[in-house]
Amino acid sequence: MNCIIIDDEATARAIVAHHCSKIADLDVIEEFDNAIDGLKFLNQQNIDVVFLDIHMPGFSGVDFVQTLKNPPKIVLTTSDTEFAIEAYEYEAIVDYLVKPITDERFLKSIQKIKNSVLKASASTSSENSSATLGEELYINIDRRLIKLNFNEILVIEAKGDYIDIKTETKEYHVHTTLKKIKDKLPEKLFLQIHRSFIINFSKIIDIEDNSVLIEKKVIPVSRSSRPELMRRLNLV
Amino acid sequence: MQQPNLSYIKELAGDDKVFEQKFITILKEEFPQEVDIYKNHIAKEEPRSAAEIVHKLKHKFNILSMEDAYRFAVEFEDELRVGESKLHADFMDILNFTHTYLKTI
Numbered sequence: 001m002n003c004i005i006i007d008d009e010a011t012a013r014a015i016v017a018h019h020c021s022k023i024a025d026l027d028v029i030e031e032f033d034n035a036i037d038g039l040k041f042l043n044q045q046n047i048d049v050v051f052l053d054i055h056m057p058g059f060s061g062v063d064f065v066q067t068l069k070n071p072p073k074i075v076l077t078t079s080d081t082e083f084a085i086e087a088y089e090y091e092a093i094v095d096y097l098v099k100p101i102t103d104e105r106f107l108k109s110i111q112k113i114k115n116s117v118l119k120a121s122a123s124t125s126s127e128n129s130s131a132t133l134g135e136e137l138y139i140n141i142d143r144r145l146i147k148l149n150f151n152e153i154l155v156i157e158a159k160g161d162y163i164d165i166k167t168e169t170k171e172y173h174v175h176t177t178l179k180k181i182k183d184k185l186p187e188k189l190f191l192q193i194h195r196s197f198i199i200n201f202s203k204i205i206d207i208e209d210n211s212v213l214i215e216k217k218v219i220p221v222s223r224s225s226r227p228e229l230m231r232r233l234n235l236v
Numbered sequence: 237m238q239q240p241n242l243s244y245i246k247e248l249a250g251d252d253k254v255f256e257q258k259f260i261t262i263l264k265e266e267f268p269q270e271v272d273i274y275k276n277h278i279a280k281e282e283p284r285s286a287a288e289i290v291h292k293l294k295h296k297f298n299i300l301s302m303e304d305a306y307r308f309a310v311e312f313e314d315e316l317r318v319g320e321s322k323l324h325a326d327f328m329d330i331l332n333f334t335h336t337y338l339k340t341i
Contacts, residue, residue, distance in 0.1 A: 009292050010262050011299060018248060018255055057288050079295045100244055100298045 001113070005031045006038040006064070007053035007077060012099060016051045016077065019106040026110065035059040039067060047072050049113055054078045054096075065090045073113050077101065112206065118234075119202060137184050139165065139174045146172065150189055154214050156181060156198040166217070191232065193225045201232060237330065240300035240337045264338050267296055271331050278324055287316035290327070297334070305330045 003026060007013045013031045020028045029047065032038040036059055038050070054061035054076045061076055071092035079099045094116045095109040138145045152167045158178040165172040165181075174181075182190070182198055192198045197219050199212060206213040207229075210221050221229055242260075249256035270289050277286035294309035308330065312323045 009295060010266050011259070012295060014259050014262050015248060015299075018252075018259070055291060079291060079298070099295050100248075103248070 001025055001048040001117075002027045002029045003049035003051060004029055004038060004041060004047055005051045006033075006035055006056075006061075007031075007051075008033050008056045009053070012053060012077065015099075015101055019101060019103065020051075022103070023110055035061065035064040039064060042068065042072070048117070049073045049075065051075050051077055051097075055080065065092060068092065073116055075109050075113065116205070119204070135186065137181075139172055141172060141174060148172075150186060150200070151202070153190075153200050154203050155200070155217060155219060156190075158196040166215075168215075191225075191229060193229055194220050194222045207233070237333050238302050238304045240297075240302050240334060242341065243301050244299055260341055263296065263299065264341075267293075267338055268335060270296075271335065274331075278321060283316040283319050283321050286321070287313050290316060293331070297330075300334065300337070302330075302334070305334070 003020060005013050005016045005020075005028060007016070010033070013033070017028050017031065020026050026049075029045065030041055032041065035052075035056055038052075041047075042050070050072055052061045052064060052074055055078060061078075065071065065074060071090075073094050074090070074092045076093060076096040077099060078096060095112045097105060097109055135151070136147050136149045138147055140146075148165065148167060152169070153165060154168060155166045156178065157164045157166070159173070161175060161177075163174050163176055163178055163181060165174060178192070178196070178198060182192060185198065189201055190198050191201050193212065199214055199219060203214045204212050205215070207221075210223075210226070211218045212221060212229075213219075245256060245259055245263075249259065270292055274286055274289040274293065277283070277289065290309050290313045294306050294313065297303075297305040297309060308323070308327065312327050315321065315323055
């Protein structure tokens, strides 16, 4: 992977560059002390990751993210923890690092970037295969049969006699049970991680303690499901 | 006042003494430059611009493990953003103290 560092503080750039130097497959291509120059560079070069200071005078990190049409993976760096709340509003932002950045936290961020790249690639591959193999199911809502591709389903949640199927664009309330729909789903793509939740394994963004993050939803992992979840992770 | 130290820098550098020295050089160069810009904004009664510099300086306090100074800078930055600068004198004491320390390393 290659990356650039954008920060108006020389000390902050030096810290990130030094952390990067400890990662074997991560090369710092360029450093910038302002977002405009970084933006110009991104328009000319193919870059995998941007370490971006969110708080810069004139043209901030948020302005920067909003300006990019096809953004690379972005890791925000910030001195203010409150900016972290904004961090996940943009799809390209995979993590935020609070300064001063420690080795441990930086490594965690690198892992998040790698996971994000892998998921994007898996998602593309999944979309392609689905289109050709017809991997889908139909749900009955108000006597209408609605087709859902497996790869667009994020999470399925039990709600009494109903289930809620959350996709990337919509949420469907269907009269059936989690058990019944589980039998219709491919095991390689879906996993029940709690008595009330089935998740699309390829959509996981992050796993922390006893929960997984899918899109912006935190889903609990039951103690009994955790071993199977851990077994299926491609852990390094 | 809380004594600055190099524990974060040493942890970051590990065995890389060349980086450690290079980083300290950058810090010693950048800190007084930012202090000058800060003083200039205060002299011109530009508190919001001064807040931008305080924002950068507070990162330096963290680098030097000065947690109390960092918290003070957070409070002062907020004050400057609303156009006040009552904490300026106390903040200058912290800056001078830090600058003196940086001259010793």
